[in-house]
Amino acid sequence: MSKVFAMTGGATGIGAALKETLRARGDQVIVVDLKDADIDADLSTEEGRTKAISGIKQLAPQGLDGFVACAGLPPVAQPLSLITRVNYFGATVLIEALVDLVAMKKGAIVVVSSNSTTLPGLNEEHIETLLSGDEDKACALVETLDGHNAYAGSKNALTRWMRRNAPTFMEKGARMNAVAPGMTITPMTNRVLADENYGPAMRDFSKTIPYGEMASPDMIADSMLFLLDPASRFVCGSVLFVDGGQDALLRADAF
Secondary structure, X not given: OOOEEEEEOOOOHHHHHHXXXXXXXXXXXXXXXOOOOOEEOOOOOHHHHHXXXXXXXXXXXXXXXXXXXXXXXXXXXXXXXXXXXXXXXXXHHHHHHHHXXXXXXXXXXXXXXXXXXXXXXXXXXXXXXXXXXXXHHHHHHHOOOOHHHHHHHHHHHHHHHHHHHHHHHHHHOOEEEEEEEOOEOOHHHHHHHOOOOOHHHHHHHHOOOOOOOOEOHHHHHHHHHHHHOHHHOOOOXXXXXXXXXXXXXXXXXXX
16 A cells, blocks of 8 residues: 655655655655755745645645655755754754644654764754754854855754654654664765865865765665565664764764
8 A cells, every 4th residue: 555755855865765665666756955845945045934734734634654754955055044944943844843743644754964973063052952953043043153164963853752742642652763874975975075175174074974875865865665664663862873884983982
């Protein structure tokens, strides 16, 4: 029997790879993105989030087998507050609004985090402000920081938010976990690699991947399929690093 999924950020990259796999096996996938999607919406705005939520509810009135928060902006995006609005609030606001729809089918929620969330140099005040839900304050604060804090900080806060809410969501009937990709060949990564400030550091970082090369989008999508599948029905609040061994290399004793 075919299933019904919804996702943000399904037009390109990892989201597109997951979308294509799900549709190829006969599932319905409702995609939210800026363009080339079932619902064109700007998740950096309240209007866009409302449009996305109402659109998904209209297209899936009987519930969702899964929801994937995949939309995200890289550390080179400007202004930095845009990263905050999309990566953190664009994910948490939609999940909170759709969790009951997922619970209707005892489905799963997958949050896309990043292995950059464990790197040093993150501003804790920024992360705590995100977790407090104060969007305006978080956006003002991030403009005083840098792209690394904007991106990795938003993903760090998103992962903590996932952990904090996963038990309550599970009690409702909706499992929630996160996948933390390492460096993956996507249009977003290419933007960072082409940046004169971040590009050299990113290329050096890529050389430390034990696997020997960056991931292709389908490698990340395969792990997300597991988290969406009933086979992972007892997995809740977990962060699955899919980075070719890089996190284990850098933090062998942290788990």
